[in-house]
Amino acid sequence: MQEETKEKILKVIDFTKHVVHWGFIPFVIYLGRARNDLSMQYKMVKSVEYPYDVRTGQIHRSIWESVETPTESSLP
Amino acid sequence: MDDVRASGTRKFWECVNKDLPRARHVLPQHTNTAKMAAKHPSHPKPHTPPIPPIPPTPAVFEKPSAWNVSAWYSRLNDYRDSLDLPNPGKFEMLHGEAKNSFTTNYLFDGAQANIIKELSSNFHVQHQFSLGSVVAPPMYNFMAGFTTDRTQLQGTMDSDTNMNATLKHMWTPRNSTKLVTQITSTPGHSMLQVEQDYQGRDFTANFKAMNPSPLEFTGLYMASYLQSVTPRLAVGSEVVLQRPTPEMEETVMSLVGKYTGPDYIATAQFQGGAVQASYFQRINEKVDFGVELNLLIGGGRREAVATVGGKFEFRQATFRGQVDTTGRVSAVLEEKMAPGFSFLISGDLDHMKGQSRFGVGIMLSA
Numbered sequence: 001m002q003e004e005t006k007e008k009i010l011k012v013i014d015f016t017k018h019v020v021h022w023g024f025i026p027f028v029i030y031l032g033r034a035r036n037d038l039s040m041q042y043k044m045v046k047s048v049e050y051p052y053d054v055r056t057g058q059i060h061r062s063i064w065e066s067v068e069t070p071t072e073s074s075l076p
Numbered sequence: 077m078d079d080v081r082a083s084g085t086r087k088f089w090e091c092v093n094k095d096l097p098r099a100r101h102v103l104p105q106h107t108n109t110a111k112m113a114a115k116h117p118s119h120p121k122p123h124t125p126p127i128p129p130i131p132p133t134p135a136v137f138e139k140p141s142a143w144n145v146s147a148w149y150s151r152l153n154d155y156r157d158s159l160d161l162p163n164p165g166k167f168e169m170l171h172g173e174a175k176n177s178f179t180t181n182y183l184f185d186g187a188q189a190n191i192i193k194e195l196s197s198n199f200h201v202q203h204q205f206s207l208g209s210v211v212a213p214p215m216y217n218f219m220a221g222f223t224t225d226r227t228q229l230q231g232t233m234d235s236d237t238n239m240n241a242t243l244k245h246m247w248t249p250r251n252s253t254k255l256v257t258q259i260t261s262t263p264g265h266s267m268l269q270v271e272q273d274y275q276g277r278d279f280t281a282n283f284k285a286m287n288p289s290p291l292e293f294t295g296l297y298m299a300s301y302l303q304s305v306t307p308r309l310a311v312g313s314e315v316v317l318q319r320p321t322p323e324m325e326e327t328v329m330s331l332v333g334k335y336t337g338p339d340y341i342a343t344a345q346f347q348g349g350a351v352q353a354s355y356f357q358r359i360n361e362k363v364d365f366g367v368e369l370n371l372l373i374g375g376g377r378r379e380a381v382a383t384v385g386g387k388f389e390f391r392q393a394t395f396r397g398q399v400d401t402t403g404r405v406s407a408v409l410e411e412k413m414a415p416g417f418s419f420l421i422s423g424d425l426d427h428m429k430g431q432s433r434f435g436v437g438i439m440l441s442a
Contacts, residue, residue, distance in 0.1 A: 006291055009290065009291060010291075017259055017266065020239075020241065020257065020259060021237075021239050021259040024231045024239065024241050025218070025220055025231040025233050025239070028220045028221070028222050028229050028230075028231045029201075029220055031199075031222045031229065032195060032196070032198065032199030032201075032220065032222045033195075033199070035198060035199075035222075035224075036195070036196040036197075036198055036199055
């Protein structure tokens with residue numbers, strides 16, 4: 001039984017190695033886009049709903065004024 | 077009928093209990109008779125017993141027995157806290173300041189272009205092109221990194237489909253785990269390193285395992301401990317257990333001492349027959365110098381290499397130069413031409429071997 005479990009564990013380790021090899025970078029890209037673009041979109045929607053700066057009362061001239069840095073959402 | 081009985085019994089008990097204290101929390105001087113006596117002094121004062129003094133509560137934290145280990149431990153901890161020793165830093169960064177003045181990590185060969193793009197405050201992407209190198213074939217490298225306040229993920233993919241991945245997680249500000257993997261398409265060259273680091277108040281403990289196999293416990297295991305003994309001196313040791321096959325086992329232990337002065341750091345590491353000593357001096361906020369000595373005594377031979385390196389940091393440029401006793405001279409210059417654009421030059425001359433390597437590169441950050 002020891003040999004069989006050893007072989008199974010080796011197979012599982014090999015499979016995880018392949019998964020990590022090809023899936024890690026797409027996973028990091030997914031995390032980078034999913035955890036960020038949502039907050040950026042929220043900020044954009046917020047500026048459309050409240051078209052003036054809450055603190056100073058100044059009217060926004062464009063949507064991007066409420067967002068700190070307008071960044072590209074597409075990869076180069 | 078119940079109401080009549082209740083009121084009757086209440087009046088009866090009120091008459092009887094007029095002189096007796098009504099409840100335990102009512103002191104004798106607050107009963108009706110006492111109040112009446114206070115208003116009309118002619119009435120005889122009721123006999124109120126004197127309030128006994130509250131006995132002192134016994135000290136619970138100091139047991140008279142000498143076998144109280146928890147009291148020893150807390151007393152030792154209080155003594156340690158009263159010393160107020162600083163954290164000595166990580167073990168792998170012992171020679172870190174001196175090595176930062178060297179060109180070792182910054183040398184490159186051929187033409188190189190680095191494009192770093194920060195897509196958001198948490199996420200950045202880097203493209204690296206390398207061409208014309210003597211040591212490595214032309215290659216393209218893609219790197220993606222995701223950072224939060226506790227986790228840091230970084231993945232690098234080669235044009236040869238080699239992957240490097242790093243995962244750092246901080247469970248608490250003192251406890252952190254790091255996983256580094258290197259997976260290659262050619263079987264047998266893959267590597268996994270697991271590291272657990274604990275930074276205490278005045279000590280650092282680290283455990284590292286390289287290629288640990290859960291089946292046979294082969295691999296390389298390292299444990300290190302570094303402790304501050306005075307506000308300037310830190311001592312520590314590292315134990316390395318090498319187990320390439322289940323039968324072969326080799327243990328190496330090394331002792332380490334680190335002395336931090338006002339503007340210098342001196343470190344020495346003794347391991348069997350090998351000595352690694354470094355001295356780092358900060359001359360001013362722009363200039364750093366480091367000296368490292370590697371001595372190997374054993375097996376009938378004695379070898380020593382000394383390296384002197386300096387780092388010059390200016391507003392728009394960083395220059396690192398290094399001279400070796402093996403006759404090797406190297407220098408790296410990074411110049412910030414415009415915000416987001418820097419220019420790199422690297423040169424490495426080995427006079428003994430007669431080899432030279434030069435590199436030119438640009439780094440763009442957008």
